[in-house]
Amino acid sequence: MRDRGKRDLWICWWVFPVFYTLFGVIFVPLTRVMPPPRPDVTADQITAFFDAHSLTIKIGFGLLMVVIGGGSIANGLVAHQMKRMSISPVFAYGYIATLAVGGIPGCLFAGLAFLTATFRPDRDPQLIALLYDIALLSFIGSLGCFATQYLIFALAIFLDRNRILPNWMAYVSIWQVVTELMAAPVFIFRTGPFAWNGAISFYEGTAIFGVYIACLIALLRKAIERQPADERVPD
């Protein structure tokens, strides 16, 4: 077969920065989930929050409903690179599985809960507050799906002798496991550094996530560039 190229890999790679840029636009300026609104507020204040940002929440999370599958495409690309490593495909399949689970409570559910809240602004404020808590606790507090993903990703890089990704990326990924652990207290505290808008639970975790995603995008690009066009990845 002549010139098989690497077109499918490059298409998937481009989805990565586009998806995470949209992710940033949706979650930061539009829906105001990042940085998160306060947990220590009354139901009436929460209702006022939704009233103030209703339009941008609808635009942002409406868009998320359409583009969320970009995350699945990013998963597939990472899993493909993991399958090129000199290890069993267990971790590659595990990577797909953990993120296929995690994408629902860890990302999409925040959107569904916020959209349900803005859908009927005249709802009982206590119920609006319930949706607010569901959204923010599931978004910040879906720990295990991502901790498992980061753990097996790091282990795969450490064990790989083909050097598909550099060892230091494994340490960045281990840092991410730590940030998920540091976010565990969001279920207990409503104020302070361990609340869902806290310095440790949110800001530290998000800063490292930003570094992680930027490194991952750059390293995947390098990995695809170095990958021979006619390489046969074992089934």
Next chain:
Amino acid sequence: MKPTAQSISLWLTLVFGAVLLVAFVLFPGFFPPMAPGMTAREVAAFYDQHTTMIRLSMITFNFCGIMLMPFFMVIVHQMKRMATPSQVFAYCYLSAAVSGATLFAIADLFWLVAAFRPERDPQLTLLLNDLAWITFTAPVGMIIAQNLCLALAILLDVNPRPVFPRWVAYFSLLTAAAMAPAACAAIVRTGPLAWNGVVSFWLRVGAYGAFVVVMFFVLRPVIRRQEAEQAVAPSALAEGTPA
């Protein structure tokens, strides 16, 4: 012909697809689809009046909905057989299919929880009903990603005898385009884009149903051909090779 994992998966789709169609017709909330404009009291009265049929149809959806999963995995397996540069799109498809099916399972639970105590505070029944309809209708991104990956894989399949004919790629894109506007169902409460509207409900459900039916007939000859090739070269193309 001996039954294989793939041919059984297609038969499961036929059987459970038919059951799902019956459940679809039986759910009182689909004919006509419940309006988002209904008040809490009206929604509560609806659940109270139709409790049995809502439970019966939603338990059927609960049991049979995910039974279509083997069908989507047949598509994953066929994508892995394509002469594309890599198998990356098959993995993307698998990931999106799992997340999409999970959303359906969650929506089904919201309907069933709402019907569990019809005497609940109407505000709570309304909330559960909203969550069910929004989760069922709006998150179209997973199926869009699936169909996009399938289409791209088909178009990049350089085999002189490709696994799927090229029109399947365009049909797949058309299905995704028909389902995409339903994302607006989480935003607007009236008109064709509302969750009971022509676009967000009938076009979306119709496009999805048509996709499953068409792919059923597309996959049948594909699987037969694969089995015939397998009979000639049993070791190389065997369905049972680790993939």
